[in-house]
Amino acid sequence: EVQLLESGGGLVQPGGSLRLSxxxxxxxxxxxxxxxxxxxxxxGLEWVSTVINSADRTWYAASVKGRFTISRDNSKNxxxxxxxxxxAGDTAVYYCAKNRGLKVAEWFFDFWGxxxxxxxxx
Amino acid sequence: QxxxxxxxSVSGAPGxxxxxxxxxxxxxxxxGSDVHWYQQLPGTAPKFFIYGNSNRPSxxxxxxxxxxxxxxxxxxxxxLQTEDEADYYCQSYDSSLSGxxxxxxxxxxxx
Numbered sequence: 241e242v243q244l245l246e247s248g249g250g251l252v253q254p255g256g257s258l259r260l261s262x263x264x265x266x267x268x269x270x271x272x273x274x275x276x277x278x279x280x281x282x283x284g285l286e287w288v289s290t291v292i293n294s295a296d297r298t299w300y301a302a303s304v305k306g307r308f309t310i311s312r313d314n315s316k317n318x319x320x321x322x323x324x325x326x327x328a329g330d331t332a333v334y335y336c337a338k339n340r341g342l343k344v345a346e347w348f349f350d351f352w353g354x355x356x357x358x359x360x361x362x
Numbered sequence: 363q364x365x366x367x368x369x370x371s372v373s374g375a376p377g378x379x380x381x382x383x384x385x386x387x388x389x390x391x392x393x394g395s396d397v398h399w400y401q402q403l404p405g406t407a408p409k410f411f412i413y414g415n416s417n418r419p420s421x422x423x424x425x426x427x428x429x430x431x432x433x434x435x436x437x438x439x440x441x442l443q444t445e446d447e448a449d450y451y452c453q454s455y456d457s458s459l460s461g462x463x464x465x466x467x468x469x470x471x472x473x
Contacts, residue, residue, distance in 0.1 A: 284467040285464040287462040300461070345393075346455075
């Protein structure tokens with residue numbers, strides 16, 4: 241059974257930093273691209289970032305580019321999101337998701353974690 | 363403002379049929395990128411529901427069907443049941459943005 245478990249969320253002041261982690265099990269972690277998707281309170285889903293299985297290619301939404309860094313440790317089956325220069329608009333539940341599909345234009349998110357809440361407020 | 367446009371809400375009585383639209387552009391759906399659909403029940407994480415424009419994973423009832431044409435896609439639900447009440451999101455890849463995009467979500471209410 242595929243399981244994704246996020247951790248690291250919490251309350252942080254504007255301008256602060258936070259590192260999210262996502263532990264994966266139930267599948268060959270090193271074989272799949274992984275992503276972060278967020279959902280602000282009462283709002284829709286927003287894709288944040290994706291990293292391919294070998295970790296040597298990454299993508300970022302324009303809203304987080306230059307502030308967030310996605311990474312992974314395949315030896316630990318863990319996905320990370322380093323978030324710097326946090327703003328109130330980054331307040332959201334952050335979901336870790338497993339990618340599936342043959343080509344980038346076909347990729348979707350077939351398994352999701354339960355999410356971790358990040359609140360940016362003074 | 364989401365890159366993919368969905369109606370904020372749709373509703374129907376039990377047994378009826380509803381359709382949720384997802385309108386994109388020539389840089390995503392119209393460029394040939396696949397459209398996928400997710401269901402989010404209240405207070406839970408999203409769950410992938412339809413993939414590759416029209417494919418249902420195991421466990422999704424055949425009352426749910428989806429299609430894609432031009433720059434749009436749609437999700438149809440026939441024989442509405444109360445347990446279908448949820449938020450539904452479409453998703454695709456946008457080549458201009460070099461990233462994945464979601465619709466704003468549609469809240470389905472079964473009256």
